Amino acid sequence: MSESASEPVQGPPRVPVTVEVNGVSVDRQVEPRSLLADFLREDLGLTGTKVSCELQVCGVCTVLVDGRPVSSCTFLTADADGAAVTTVEGLSDGQTLHPLQESFVDHFALQCGFCTPGFLMMSKALLDGDDVPDRAAIVEHLEGNICRCTGYQPIVEAVEHAAERLRGGAHG
Amino acid sequence: MGENVVGRSVRRPDLVEKVTGAAQYCVDVTMPGMAHAKVVRSDRAHARITGIDVAEALAGPGVVAVVTADDIASLHARFGHIIADHWILATGKVRYYGEPVAVVVAETVAAAADAVELVRVSYEDLPAVMDVDAALADGAPLVHEQSYEATGDESFKNLSHVDEETAEPALTNLAHEVTLGWGDVDAAFAESAAVVENTVHFPMLYAYAMEPYNAVASYHEGALSVVSTAQHPYMVRDDLARVFGLPLARVRVTSPYLGGGYGSKSYTKVEPLASVASWVTGRPVKLTLSVEEAIYTTRVDSARIHVKSGFAADGTILARDFDIVMDSGAYADNSPLVMAKAVNRCFGPYRVPNLRVRGRSVYTNTAPASSYRGFGAPQGNLAGETNLDRAAERLGISGADIRRRNLVRKGEEILPGKRGIDADIPADLEMVVESLERDRKDVPYYGIGFGCSASDAGAYPISTAQVRIQIDGSVLVLSGSTEMGQGSRSLLAQVAAEELGVDLSVVTVVQSDTSVTPYERTTGASRTTTLVGLALQRACADARARLRDMAAELFECAPGEVRDLPGAVAGPDGRELSFGAVVRQWFGGSAGEVTGVGLLRRDGATQKMPPFWEVGMVGVAVEIDPETGVVAVDQLVTVADVGFAINPRAVEGQDLGAATQGLGGALYEELVYDGAQLANANVVDYRVPRMKDLPRKIDLMIAERRDGVGPYGAKGAGEGTLNPIGGAVAAAVARAVGRWPDRLPLTPERVWRLMSSD
Ligand code: FES
Numbered sequence: 066m067s068e069s070a071s072e073p074v075q076g077p078p079r080v081p082v083t084v085e086v087n088g089v090s091v092d093r094q095v096e097p098r099s100l101l102a103d104f105l106r107e108d109l110g111l112t113g114t115k116v117s118c119e120l121q122v123c124g125v126c127t128v129l130v131d132g133r134p135v136s137s138c139t140f141l142t143a144d145a146d147g148a149a150v151t152t153v154e155g156l157s158d159g160q161t162l163h164p165l166q167e168s169f170v171d172h173f174a175l176q177c178g179f180c181t182p183g184f185l186m187m188s189k190a191l192l193d194g195d196d197v198p199d200r201a202a203i204v205e206h207l208e209g210n211i212c213r214c215t216g217y218q219p220i221v222e223a224v225e226h227a228a229e230r231l232r233g234g235a236h237g
Numbered sequence: 238m239g240e241n242v243v244g245r246s247v248r249r250p251d252l253v254e255k256v257t258g259a260a261q262y263c264v265d266v267t268m269p270g271m272a273h274a275k276v277v278r279s280d281r282a283h284a285r286i287t288g289i290d291v292a293e294a295l296a297g298p299g300v301v302a303v304v305t306a307d308d309i310a311s312l313h314a315r316f317g318h319i320i321a322d323h324w325i326l327a328t329g330k331v332r333y334y335g336e337p338v339a340v341v342v343a344e345t346v347a348a349a350a351d352a353v354e355l356v357r358v359s360y361e362d363l364p365a366v367m368d369v370d371a372a373l374a375d376g377a378p379l380v381h382e383q384s385y386e387a388t389g390d391e392s393f394k395n396l397s398h399v400d401e402e403t404a405e406p407a408l409t410n411l412a413h414e415v416t417l418g419w420g421d422v423d424a425a426f427a428e429s430a431a432v433v434e435n436t437v438h439f440p441m442l443y444a445y446a447m448e449p450y451n452a453v454a455s456y457h458e459g460a461l462s463v464v465s466t467a468q469h470p471y472m473v474r475d476d477l478a479r480v481f482g483l484p485l486a487r488v489r490v491t492s493p494y495l496g497g498g499y500g501s502k503s504y505t506k507v508e509p510l511a512s513v514a515s516w517v518t519g520r521p522v523k524l525t526l527s528v529e530e531a532i533y534t535t536r537v538d539s540a541r542i543h544v545k546s547g548f549a550a551d552g553t554i555l556a557r558d559f560d561i562v563m564d565s566g567a568y569a570d571n572s573p574l575v576m577a578k579a580v581n582r583c584f585g586p587y588r589v590p591n592l593r594v595r596g597r598s599v600y601t602n603t604a605p606a607s608s609y610r611g612f613g614a615p616q617g618n619l620a621g622e623t624n625l626d627r628a629a630e631r632l633g634i635s636g637a638d639i640r641r642r643n644l645v646r647k648g649e650e651i652l653p654g655k656r657g658i659d660a661d662i663p664a665d666l667e668m669v670v671e672s673l674e675r676d677r678k679d680v681p682y683y684g685i686g687f688g689c690s691a692s693d694a695g696a697y698p699i700s701t702a703q704v705r706i707q708i709d710g711s712v713l714v715l716s717g718s719t720e721m722g723q724g725s726r727s728l729l730a731q732v733a734a735e736e737l738g739v740d741l742s743v744v745t746v747v748q749s750d751t752s753v754t755p756y757e758r759t760t761g762a763s764r765t766t767t768l769v770g771l772a773l774q775r776a777c778a779d780a781r782a783r784l785r786d787m788a789a790e791l792f793e794c795a796p797g798e799v800r801d802l803p804g805a806v807a808g809p810d811g812r813e814l815s816f817g818a819v820v821r822q823w824f825g826g827s828a829g830e831v832t833g834v835g836l837l838r839r840d841g842a843t844q845k846m847p848p849f850w851e852v853g854m855v856g857v858a859v860e861i862d863p864e865t866g867v868v869a870v871d872q873l874v875t876v877a878d879v880g881f882a883i884n885p886r887a888v889e890g891q892d893l894g895a896a897t898q899g900l901g902g903a904l905y906e907e908l909v910y911d912g913a914q915l916a917n918a919n920v921v922d923y924r925v926p927r928m929k930d931l932p933r934k935i936d937l938m939i940a941e942r943r944d945g946v947g948p949y950g951a952k953g954a955g956e957g958t959l960n961p962i963g964g965a966v967a968a969a970v971a972r973a974v975g976r977w978p979d980r981l982p983l984t985p986e987r988v989w990r991l992m993s994s995d
């Protein structure tokens with residue numbers, strides 16, 4: 066057996082970051098190579114954000130940085146310094162679901178749910194825009210997100226429905 | 238028939254947890270004092286290990302231990318539920334690129350990953366067999382130089398046609414061989430008006446469940462506790478108990494929500510690696526694979542199938558002959574059963590008076606293959622169905638007519654001695670053909686194709702369930718079946734609410750913890766609705782019987798005088814007591830609970846194997862761009878022949894999901910070996926369906942004829958629509974371009990070449 070006497074980890078030097086996560090300001094020291102997904106999941110315990118491909122092609126790790134969708138699997142935590150980050154945990158106010166969340170449940174737009182945080186955040190970025198998207202715009206926008214369970218159609222319907230609800234002014 | 242809760246597309250409570258990010262997956266689970274593991278993997282296909290130098294890695298910052306095969310030699314360091322050939326860590330030699338050679342345990346993932354680079358493994362290369370032809374050639378180098386005792390898995394014997402081998406044959410790379418047949422095939426060929434022969438190639442696939450394999454294990458004081466991404470926690474428990482020589486009751490395996498499974502998380506994967514790392518270090522250890530590592534852990538069996546069928550002039554099948562060779566990779570895992578199923582499923586739900594099938598599962602120096610949604614059916618069906626469509630073309634009849642002529646009717650056997658077909662398959666076919674023809678476009682390079690399959694589904698019927706009635710009338714349902722997206726958590730709540738007459742909102746389902754939830758053999762073969770559903774109905778009936786007995790004591794009457802009401806009982810004098818009141822008053826305080834137990838085995842309605850047939854019935858229409866060879870799916874039509882849909886939207890979701898995975902394998906997906914390693918072991922180059930690939934028209938139909946043995950006449954779903962998709966796409970493309978493809982996936986380049994070939 067090969068075991069070493071356990072010593073404290075002496076990693077590379079750390080850099081300070083200040084990030085507003087779901088409305089709460091957090092200060093941390095992170096390794097320069099720290100990725101935003103790991104920072105959220107491991108340092109902050111916000112495990113709603115998931116990781117799969119680690120190559121920026123599946124979209125499950127999508128979060129919003131200053132309202133812009135980014136792949137947190139390849140985004141350096143240090144680059145989020147001073148920014149506002151929104152994750153799936155920040156979608157609902159804790160009382161009522163966001164219309165997108167409501168619509169995803171109603172339309173069976175998820176099964177295993179592993180891809181869902183990414184789809185929700187990507188869709189939120191779309192619905193936060195000025196135009197109310199049509200079906201083609203939704204498909205175009207979500208092309209970078211993979212779902213292996215649903216076959217996508219229920220997701221398109223869920224986002225369409227949420228967009229209509231928002232257009233109707235049901236939710237801010 | 239007057240059901241209230243089942244048969245409705247109720248909102249799935251688990252989906253609410255999942256949209257908020259609160260749902261816990263294995264990858265989210267931590268244990269106090271946990272260390273992190275990373276795996277050192279072989280960088281060659283076949284080589285003797287001449288040394289492993291761990292000194293430098295061990296000196297790395299934060300490194301706790303480096304575990305190699307030598308460290309676990311005192312354990313039963315192999316697993317495999319059919320053939321225990323799968324070494325936890327390469328022992329003596331490596332058999333494929335990517336095989337685990339050592340595990341580095343460190344304080345952080347990053348520290349473990351850094352130290353992996355510092356482990357020096359020296360090898361002496363051995364000649365490798367990278368495909369089935371090389372593996373089966375005379376004098377081929379052996380992937381395994383020893384044979385392994387079979388684990389005697391009872392279900393395996395029952396589900397396949399293995400002859401107990403007597404004499405030990407000479408060692409070869411043949412992992413497993415299965416044959417099936419009846420009648421006189423050669424005589425029937427001689428009498429046939431037409432004999433049609435072709436070969437198909439089914440690609441090497443990857444299921445890509447988006448949560449990669451991961452586990453966290455803690456070995457402490459002669460007990461092992463593991464949280465993992467296992468579909469079958471009980472099967473994993475049994476493997477782990479064997480590895481460590483522990484009693485089953487000292488091994489606890491828990492499966493939280495799974496980020497997809499599709500069969501790929503069946504059986505044991507990374508649990509032994511995490512467990513031995515914990516055993517060596519005395520710390521809980523977490524191991525999470527990357528997608529690339531997951532691809533090298535389990536892929537789908539690729540297959541080459543030669544098929545020859547003889548027909549009468551009117552299209553009646555006279556005989557069929559199949560030769561199936563599967564590339565099962567370096568370890569058997571579940572491939573023998575996949576092969577057995579491919580053998581059962583290749584010839585289709587047709588009357589075949591003379592049949593001969595030979596299936597061989599072959600070891601090669603490639604990543605191990607194992608279960609995938611459909612389980613041998615997608616491979617076998619591609620051969621059987623394209624052969625039938627080619628025959629129709631030859632005989633000048635339609636694809637629908639050749640099937641109409643040969644499909645079995647309800648009650649007919651397609652496997653002698655097995656359960657007769659419990660479905661009206663000809664009626665399902667008409668539904669598909671009608672929908673496809675209705676929207677057929679009259680444009681060039683357009684073709685439709687459809688296909689049928691019937692799978693001996695449900696696996697071996699051993700299921701148990703419990704319901705626990707609480708003093709407030711709320712209900713806990715316990716099952717060892719795993720929720721991996723398919724919706725069993727919600728479905729089992731519906732069944733319990735229906736049976737007990739309580740509101741769905743008071744039912745909570747707890748699943749997949751071998752120390753808490755009752756035994757369930759597997760979560761696979763579309764079994765949960767049917768088998769766990771039946772066990773749960775029995776558990777509910779048992780709970781009701783106990784409540785009646787207790788109420789009889791309270792009412793001071795005979796148990797037979799107590800009547801069932803929804804969520805309550807009534808005495809002979811008309812007095813009513815809710816379930817909660819019965820429990821409270823019987824125990825004499827605001828405490829207590831009543832447990833109902835349901836047990837299911839091969840008996841009564843589930844005596845005959847298989848428990849049910851899962852029908853696959855799909856159609857597609859494709860339109861091809863002649864300039865680029867790109868195949869656009871114009872129509873996707875499916876029929877779910879489920880007997881009774883307990884949650885219809887969930888059934889549709891399973892069907893569209895399975896069909897979409899099938900379209901992936903038919904049009905885009907293929908793992909490709911380039912020398913020792915895969916050229917595309919990542920999601921960039923292994924292309925899965927995306928949103929823009931959505932078929933233009935999707936018609937998901939459900940046929941409910943209450944013809945299953947499950948609750949309310951239900952049968953399972955979830956695999957059926959994947960199985961015949963490959964053949965349907967191949968036929969549609971053939972009709973669009975006028976030439977028959979012999980392999981999937983039909984990528985633009987392949988289709989373009991097919992169109993341009995002479
Ligand atoms: S995990 Fe970040 S895009 Fe896939």
Ligand code: FES
Nearest residue numbers: 176178212213214
């Ligand atoms: S719901 Fe499972 S991957 Fe999308």
